[in-house]
Amino acid sequence: MIVRTLQECENSERRVVSENWESTRMQLKNDNCGYSFHITTIYAGTETHIWYQNHFESVYCISGEGEIETLADGKIYQIRPGTLYILDKHDEHLLRASSELKLACVFNPPLSGKEVHDENGVYPIDADPIEA
Structure with a gap:
């Protein structure tokens, strides 16, 4: 069993920050569950272009x-x-x-941990992993 708190994940490399958002990646690819789980904050007054071609x-x-x-x-x-919205x-x-x-966000396939959007709003299929 894996148990993590949001607070401990926020205070680790699992928290990824960009100009418009921050994402705490609580469950990742290396947890071997087939999906990843994130708590994401989108900053007020922002607009973010997103196009998950791989997820x-x-x-x-x-x-x-x-x-x-x-x-x-x-x-x-x-x-x-x-x-709830689903990008199916x-x-x-x-x-x-x-x-x-x-x-609260779920990704399939799971994210490795350090992904940020590229110039087209896309996450790469397999970025550098965050260690368990």
Whole structure:
């Protein structure tokens, strides 16, 4: 069994910070479960271009408000506490946070730990791992 707390993960290399967001990667590829689990904070007033060409993601909003705009069709979806969105078609989108968003995220295939978005909003398929 693996047991970790959010606080201990936040105080380790499992916390990855970018300009628009920070992600605490609580469960990763090297845990050998077939998916990864993250608590992600999207900073208020930001817009992030995301296009997970190599991953599927499910996102549950814990707190805050924002919206997603899918670029293929221009649809806008409101995000608020209790909302789950699933990127089941590698959907290219813009994620906008009107207030700080706290999100629980699951990735398949699992992330290795140090991934950040490239210039196209993509995570690489297998980045450098964080040690267990």
